[in-house]
Structures are given as C-alpha cells and as structure tokens.
Amino acid sequence: MKKSIASLIFASCFTTPLFAFENVISFGDSLSDGGALDLFGSKSRYIAGDNSLLYNEILSLNFTNKDLIVSTAGGNNYSLSGATASNTPLLIYKTEKQVDEYLTRNNGKASKDDLYIFWAGANDITTDVEMSLLNLNFGNLFNEGVNYQLSDAPQAVARQVGTLLDKGAGLVVVPNLPNAGLSPWTATALFGFSQMLLGGNILDLPSLYLIQDNSLRQQGNVYGEEQRQEAIITSLSKVLNNYGLRLPHDLIANVYRTLLSMENRLTQQFNHDLESSLSGLKGNIAYVDSYSLFQEMIDDPLSYGFDNILVPICQIGVGAPFCNQAQPSWHDDQTYLFSDWFHPSPEAHKIIAQYITALVNAPLMVSQLAEPVQSLMLGQNSFLMTQLSLFRQNRLNSRPYQFFGGYQGQRVAQNSSSKQPREQSNLGVIINANEYFAVGGGFSIGRANNLSLGPYLHTDYTQKTFSLFAQLLLGKSWLSTQVSVGDIKFDDITRTIPLGKALRKERGVSKGNHLSGSINAGYDFAIGEQISHGPHVSVLYRKGKVNGFVEKSSTSSSMKFSRHRFSDSYLSTGWHFSWKNSRINPFFEVNYIHPLYKKESSISGSLKSTGTSFTTPTKEKDSSNINVKLGTSFNINNSTQAFITADFPKIRNERSDIYYSAGLNFTF
Structure with missing residues (x-):
C-alpha cells in the first residue's frame, strides 16, 4: 500500500496515537485477511478497491508507521479467509494454527511491545448453522438462552487469546462479532439454504442475486433497521415472483424475520460467551463492541457518512476479491457500508480503525x-x-x-x-x-x-x-x-x-x-x-x-x-x-x-x-x-x-x- 494514501487517511480521519507499538500482529478470518491466499487470480482481500486499506492495516500504520504484511510474505498478518476458531470439520483454516505459526517464528514468545488483534468467530457461526441444518438439528438454533450451544467457538477464541497473553503479549484487541443480519448476507443466505434444502439448482443463484441487487438499488436510500428490513422483504418478493413463486408478503416477511432473529440471537449468544470467557483471563484485553458499532451505523447512517446500507459496493453475489473499478459489478455512485454480501466497505474499515484507536488511546x-x-x-x-x-x-x-x-x-x-x-x-x-x-x-x-x-x-x-x-x-x-x-x-x-x-x-x-x-x-x-x-x-x-x-x-x-x-x-x-x-x-x-x-x-x-x-x-x-x-x-x-x-x-x-x-x- 502506498504511504501517501495512508497519510491522507490519517490527516482527515484519525485521532493521533498517544504512544507507539513496535508491531501490529493480526489473527483472524476474511475481515482481517490482507490477501494471504490466491483465489483464481485474485488475492483474498475482502474489501472493495485495489488501494483500500483494511482496519488492521490502518492501525498498523497509525500505531507503528509500518505496513502490515501478510504472513505468507513474511509479515505479521496471519489472518486467513475462511478461518474458524473451533475445530469445525467444514473449513481447513484455523486461528489456532495462526497463533502456533506466530509463536514458532518468535521462539515461543509474544512481545509486550506489540499490539495484537484477534477477530474471529463469524465463520464458526456460519458452519455451525449449516451443520445444524444438514443434521436437522433445530433445537440449539432456536435456543432462547444466553449461551451459545452450537460449538465451543467463543471459548476457543478466549483460549487462543489466553495463549498469547501467557506467552507475554502486552495488549490484545478482541472485537466481538457484528450481527450478520445487518449485512446483505441474510437475504442471500436465505436463497442458498433454500436451494440446499429443497434440492434446487445452485447455478440459479447468480441470476437470483442479480434480480435482488437490482431491486434493492432501485429502492433508493433507507435509514434505520425497520426500513432496511422492509426493503429487503420487498426485494425477496420480487426475486421469488421472477422465479415463479408468488408467495404472500407476510409469509416472506415471517420467514425472513425468523432467520434474522435467529442470526441476531446466535450472535448475541456468541458474544456473551466470548466476553464471559475473556473476562476470566489475566492480562490486558481491549474488548471491542463491533456488534453495537454496526447497529449504530445502521440506525443513523448519514451521521457516519454512509448513503447506502442496503446493498454493497460490489453486486450482490460477487465477492470483493473479484470486484474492482473496471468491472460492471462495481458501484461508486454512493458511500456504502458494505463491500460485498458481508464484509465492510473501505469507509467502514476506517471507522472500525478509528474506534479501536480511540479505545486503545483512552486510558x-x-x-x-x-x-x-x-x-x-x-x-x-x-x-x-x-x-x-x-x-x-x-x-x-x-x-x-x-x-x-x-x-x-x-x-x-x-x-x-x-x-x-x-x-x-x-x-x-x-x-x-x-x-x-x-x-x-x-x-x-x-x-x-x-x-x-x-x-x-x-x-x-x-x-x-x-x-x-x-x-x-x-x-x-x-x-x-x-x-x-x-x-x-x-x-x-x-x-x-x-x-x-x-x-x-x-x-x-x-x-x-x-x-x-x-x-x-x-x-x-x-x-x-x-x-x-x-x-x-x-x-x-x-x-x-x-x-x-x-x-x-x-x-x-x-x-x-x-x-x-x-x-x-x-x-x-x-x-x-x-x-x-x-x-x-x-x-x-x-x-x-x-x-x-x-x-x-x-x-x-x-x-x-x-x-x-x-x-x-x-x-x-x-x-x-x-x-x-x-x-x-x-x-x-x-x-x-x-x-x-x-x-x-x-x-x-x-x-x-x-x-x-x-x-x-x-x-x-
């Protein structure tokens, strides 16, 4: 990344750090992956724009004046897209292996002078839900309690953070999970789950996503969660109508809101167990409430500078690594909250970095x-x-x-x-x-x-x-x-x-x-x-x-x-x-x-x-x-x-x- 771009960001957006760290060390999934993997000719950077910076890359420049390089190129960003904290069998990349690799490179020790970031768990919830659906195990999906019962993923995050602290880490920043139901993911997941459970043709999904994308972009700007939900329900009706399924509006709304409620509840349960497990550790932990931060941006997007919270920069169904300014799937007519179906936009990443900088600076x-x-x-x-x-x-x-x-x-x-x-x-x-x-x-x-x-x-x-x-x-x-x-x-x-x-x-x-x-x-x-x-x-x-x-x-x-x-x-x-x-x-x-x-x-x-x-x-x-x-x-x-x-x-x-x-x- 070019320093001039970073300097421009800092001049306009950031609180000045009150002290410096030697390095920023990052662990996690696609929210933090700086492009460690090759994906069909693209890098695994889930952020729109070739020169855009992820939140952890901004933090590295802000606190250390160093670029955050991916670990596959010898750097300190060990995050890998698709990584999970628990040992789920569906995905091969594990954050535990990221921590082990870092410690192996550094003689089994962490540094008190470095800033550590550990953000993981979204893929755990996704795979846990998929496994429950495939096994027709709906009980834990709709559990009304405060604890997450699909896996030990929250505890796994805390264990790995504890390992870093035990090895000498001075400060570990641990964001909780934003509610996936606030992103375009929920509506797209509804199609995916339907195709999987009903035996539909998965090849139909791109055309369904395009219909939904066009429908949402035609609705204009919405503000707040109630307007956002109603707009998505309307788009779902249009997609199903084009697919030949004319279902009652209330039925679509109930199905969507049931899925939304399940996502919100699972995320809250995950975050509850994560915070509870982290609170039992000894050491410096800066817990980041990204769940509430994203809810605040959804509720009042204009105050934060966002024009559109409904659709991403990239056309729905096109991942950020495969979307750039030269392609028709790219949209730059507004300031968007999301890059693609789940991942934050460059502007949202800047806000996340601002939030974490202010938190770390505060004491x-x-x-x-x-x-x-x-x-x-x-x-x-x-x-x-x-x-x-x-x-x-x-x-x-x-x-x-x-x-x-x-x-x-x-x-x-x-x-x-x-x-x-x-x-x-x-x-x-x-x-x-x-x-x-x-x-x-x-x-x-x-x-x-x-x-x-x-x-x-x-x-x-x-x-x-x-x-x-x-x-x-x-x-x-x-x-x-x-x-x-x-x-x-x-x-x-x-x-x-x-x-x-x-x-x-x-x-x-x-x-x-x-x-x-x-x-x-x-x-x-x-x-x-x-x-x-x-x-x-x-x-x-x-x-x-x-x-x-x-x-x-x-x-x-x-x-x-x-x-x-x-x-x-x-x-x-x-x-x-x-x-x-x-x-x-x-x-x-x-x-x-x-x-x-x-x-x-x-x-x-x-x-x-x-x-x-x-x-x-x-x-x-x-x-x-x-x-x-x-x-x-x-x-x-x-x-x-x-x-x-x-x-x-x-x-x-x-x-x-x-x-x-x-x-x-x-x-x-």
Missing part, C-alpha cells in the same frame, strides 16, 4: 486529567514563594500583619496539550512573629471552562486549595517552606471520538485531590543599599489523585476508568536579583530544575459492557529545564503595595507556559 488520554492538578500545585507554590520573597525583600515596615490578595492565572504554550487559560483568586495573611520568623496561611479558589487537554479531551473544573507557610531569617540567609492541600472537581470530562463524519462525545465527571510542599533556602548578597542578589535552592514535592469514573452514555464507545495516582519531586537551584527603592521594586530569578523522581499508577480502562480491562504505558519521565521568573512591586503608600509577576517554566523544552499573578499587600 492514557484520560491520564492527562493529572495535568491541571499538577499545574495547580506548581502555580500555588510559585505564588506563595513570591509572597514570601516580597515580604522578605520589600517589607514596607515592621508591622506584624500583612494581608495579601490577588489574581493568579496560567497561559499555556502554543505547543502544549492544554490550550485554554486557567484562573484563580487568592487570599492570605502573613504574621511577623518577630524579626526572624514569620508564619502565614492562604486560601485559593479557581476554575477553568472547556479546558483542552488535547484535541479530543476537554473538561471544566473547579478547585480550592488551603496553604500554610513559614519563613526564617538568619542574617542574610533565609529558609522558607509551604504545605498546600486541595481538591478539584471535574464537572464535564468530554472525550471526542471521530467516527467517519460523526464526532461522538462521551462525557463523565470525576473528583481529585492534591498535596504539595516545598523547602527553600537562599542567601542575599548586597550591592549598596538597593540591590541584592544571591543563590537559592529548593525542593518541591507534589502528590495527587484523580478518581475513577464511568462515562454517562450507553453507546458502543462508552468506557469506565480506574483511579489515577501520581507524584513527583523536583530539585531547583538558581540565582535571584532584586532592586529596592521608594516606589518600584523589580525582581528576577533564573532556575535550573531537575526532576528527582516521578511515579504514576497505570490507568485501566474498558468498555462499560465488559469485565475485561487493559492498561497502557504512562508518559516518559520529565527532563531538566530552565525556569525564569520576573516581577515587580509598587509601593502605593506606607501600608499598601501592588505586585505583578510572570513565571516561565520549562523554557529549555520550548514550552513557554506562563504563570502570572497580580494583587495587593496590606500591612498593619
């Missing part, structure tokens, strides 16, 4: 809620140290009490993940116990609206923080410390998921808290009576938590996330300068900031509908940075002083965030 994306908590602690420490510095360097008199109040904000860098400014108000008091020692306390409240933590994560929050601080003066040396505690409420966490033309928004709420403290020491040299300068050193400790939360909707992409804990510590050394006169007192300092340690708990995430879960790697440790802080105070009168400051952290990494403050001090 690490949500971990970015720690960023405003960490910024609050950093900004609070900067503000309090400014107050103590002003009190130390520019005291107006020896009055014992000083009140301060001010506005504090943060303007983030252009290349930062966060885009909106934040603001908070501060009040505090400093008590000068004697000429050497001062203590104080402060309170701040703040908020941010529609804070962007990346292109696909936004939140509102409100916060409050309480602080205690002290300062000791010993000649020209000084020692200060502060401790702050607070809580934060995330009122509207919004995770945006691009799905074709749709921008789905998943919303939730959460709370968090934080504790920070610092110890600071320095020495002041004097140059005359107005200028002082000197070295200083400080250690800042931060610890925070964001509670787990569950997103509110019940869509296929709605997720739940675990609690996130984080802590870090920084050593800062630098030099400060200040100039004191009767009216204006500017100051400036430069610091070298070095991280001492950083610790984060992994966030686990999963769809709300599953007991499986997975974690993704957290961010890398911070590097050392240069910090610049400047400001000035203005003496208004003998008891009142105004101040303004600007703090530029992480200059070395070209992130010019600005913590700024302005306010008044009153002494009495």
Whole structure:
C-alpha cells in the first residue's frame, strides 16, 4: 500500500496515537485477511478497491508507521479467509494454527511491545448453522438462552487469546462479532439454504442475486433497521415472483424475520460467551463492541457518512476479491457500508480503525486529567514563594500583619496539550512573629471552562486549595517552606471520538485531590543599599489523585476508568536579583530544575459492557529545564503595595507556559 494514501487517511480521519507499538500482529478470518491466499487470480482481500486499506492495516500504520504484511510474505498478518476458531470439520483454516505459526517464528514468545488483534468467530457461526441444518438439528438454533450451544467457538477464541497473553503479549484487541443480519448476507443466505434444502439448482443463484441487487438499488436510500428490513422483504418478493413463486408478503416477511432473529440471537449468544470467557483471563484485553458499532451505523447512517446500507459496493453475489473499478459489478455512485454480501466497505474499515484507536488511546488520554492538578500545585507554590520573597525583600515596615490578595492565572504554550487559560483568586495573611520568623496561611479558589487537554479531551473544573507557610531569617540567609492541600472537581470530562463524519462525545465527571510542599533556602548578597542578589535552592514535592469514573452514555464507545495516582519531586537551584527603592521594586530569578523522581499508577480502562480491562504505558519521565521568573512591586503608600509577576517554566523544552499573578499587600 502506498504511504501517501495512508497519510491522507490519517490527516482527515484519525485521532493521533498517544504512544507507539513496535508491531501490529493480526489473527483472524476474511475481515482481517490482507490477501494471504490466491483465489483464481485474485488475492483474498475482502474489501472493495485495489488501494483500500483494511482496519488492521490502518492501525498498523497509525500505531507503528509500518505496513502490515501478510504472513505468507513474511509479515505479521496471519489472518486467513475462511478461518474458524473451533475445530469445525467444514473449513481447513484455523486461528489456532495462526497463533502456533506466530509463536514458532518468535521462539515461543509474544512481545509486550506489540499490539495484537484477534477477530474471529463469524465463520464458526456460519458452519455451525449449516451443520445444524444438514443434521436437522433445530433445537440449539432456536435456543432462547444466553449461551451459545452450537460449538465451543467463543471459548476457543478466549483460549487462543489466553495463549498469547501467557506467552507475554502486552495488549490484545478482541472485537466481538457484528450481527450478520445487518449485512446483505441474510437475504442471500436465505436463497442458498433454500436451494440446499429443497434440492434446487445452485447455478440459479447468480441470476437470483442479480434480480435482488437490482431491486434493492432501485429502492433508493433507507435509514434505520425497520426500513432496511422492509426493503429487503420487498426485494425477496420480487426475486421469488421472477422465479415463479408468488408467495404472500407476510409469509416472506415471517420467514425472513425468523432467520434474522435467529442470526441476531446466535450472535448475541456468541458474544456473551466470548466476553464471559475473556473476562476470566489475566492480562490486558481491549474488548471491542463491533456488534453495537454496526447497529449504530445502521440506525443513523448519514451521521457516519454512509448513503447506502442496503446493498454493497460490489453486486450482490460477487465477492470483493473479484470486484474492482473496471468491472460492471462495481458501484461508486454512493458511500456504502458494505463491500460485498458481508464484509465492510473501505469507509467502514476506517471507522472500525478509528474506534479501536480511540479505545486503545483512552486510558492514557484520560491520564492527562493529572495535568491541571499538577499545574495547580506548581502555580500555588510559585505564588506563595513570591509572597514570601516580597515580604522578605520589600517589607514596607515592621508591622506584624500583612494581608495579601490577588489574581493568579496560567497561559499555556502554543505547543502544549492544554490550550485554554486557567484562573484563580487568592487570599492570605502573613504574621511577623518577630524579626526572624514569620508564619502565614492562604486560601485559593479557581476554575477553568472547556479546558483542552488535547484535541479530543476537554473538561471544566473547579478547585480550592488551603496553604500554610513559614519563613526564617538568619542574617542574610533565609529558609522558607509551604504545605498546600486541595481538591478539584471535574464537572464535564468530554472525550471526542471521530467516527467517519460523526464526532461522538462521551462525557463523565470525576473528583481529585492534591498535596504539595516545598523547602527553600537562599542567601542575599548586597550591592549598596538597593540591590541584592544571591543563590537559592529548593525542593518541591507534589502528590495527587484523580478518581475513577464511568462515562454517562450507553453507546458502543462508552468506557469506565480506574483511579489515577501520581507524584513527583523536583530539585531547583538558581540565582535571584532584586532592586529596592521608594516606589518600584523589580525582581528576577533564573532556575535550573531537575526532576528527582516521578511515579504514576497505570490507568485501566474498558468498555462499560465488559469485565475485561487493559492498561497502557504512562508518559516518559520529565527532563531538566530552565525556569525564569520576573516581577515587580509598587509601593502605593506606607501600608499598601501592588505586585505583578510572570513565571516561565520549562523554557529549555520550548514550552513557554506562563504563570502570572497580580494583587495587593496590606500591612498593619
């Protein structure tokens, strides 16, 4: 596949991956087969279009920047069309053999750095149904229970996923099965089963399929499952009429809907047992609800960019490997949901890839809620140290009490993940116990609206923080410390998921808290009576938590996330300068900031509908940075002083965030 095509896809359709995998390893059937088999001069790629990409090929480019090559050409896509997970006798290709081949090539080990995809089971249901019909065993076909009773295929999928996890796989993506009844397959299968059971001529099937295809294309666009079913029933009547069978409309509808109900029930039973079996495994499993995703696209196709959900790009009865732009069986007049009788169209594959990308990204994306908590602690420490510095360097008199109040904000860098400014108000008091020692306390409240933590994560929050601080003066040396505690409420966490033309928004709420403290020491040299300068050193400790939360909707992409804990510590050394006169007192300092340690708990995430879960790697440790802080105070009168400051952290990494403050001090 050409990289230019992939680049165009990514530019228009995809969330950027928050981390990279080394490789994508894929197992499955025709939904994932990149063309491993030769089929009468064509490759086993069940997707319309010579340059179209399957969902797993898109994911490989998205997460690894590598093409996903079929295993028969030495690559990592082991999927084979027609493969089953169970040992059904009707088909020869088995996903278990795919896993065995992969492990054999890799010395019996899987890699924690690779992304694994395992999507299988559709062929199992098909062959299980065919075997039941041939054996006239209808009991299990119409079983009303929750469990799949035709074979152990769901458990076989879980066993093979378990093998990968046991061998060291870091993350396995496991989609459940979409409902085959939503595809054109059901109507075509009805003809096939009828011919098989009634002894009809199978050679008649192509002409029947063509009549149905023409009938459905003439009906125009339909929207939603009810309209789709009625259109198909009408087409079936036309086909049977042309075949010389004039059956009542209600009879055709009942037969079709009975088959449809059976398919839906079997798929739900399969998915139930698959999810239940996967939930019993240990390891990272990203369970994908393709069943609900396809139902959502059927219910509202225009929102996702589809014009036609009735018929495929390829004429009904013509498989995607044998259909291309040069043949009359190809249709490109609309955007279709399906390539052929069962397989998704290129546009649907893109949406599947978008969905899986958003799912895999989600835990690490949500971990970015720690960023405003960490910024609050950093900004609070900067503000309090400014107050103590002003009190130390520019005291107006020896009055014992000083009140301060001010506005504090943060303007983030252009290349930062966060885009909106934040603001908070501060009040505090400093008590000068004697000429050497001062203590104080402060309170701040703040908020941010529609804070962007990346292109696909936004939140509102409100916060409050309480602080205690002290300062000791010993000649020209000084020692200060502060401790702050607070809580934060995330009122509207919004995770945006691009799905074709749709921008789905998943919303939730959460709370968090934080504790920070610092110890600071320095020495002041004097140059005359107005200028002082000197070295200083400080250690800042931060610890925070964001509670787990569950997103509110019940869509296929709605997720739940675990609690996130984080802590870090920084050593800062630098030099400060200040100039004191009767009216204006500017100051400036430069610091070298070095991280001492950083610790984060992994966030686990999963769809709300599953007991499986997975974690993704957290961010890398911070590097050392240069910090610049400047400001000035203005003496208004003998008891009142105004101040303004600007703090530029992480200059070395070209992130010019600005913590700024302005306010008044009153002494009495």
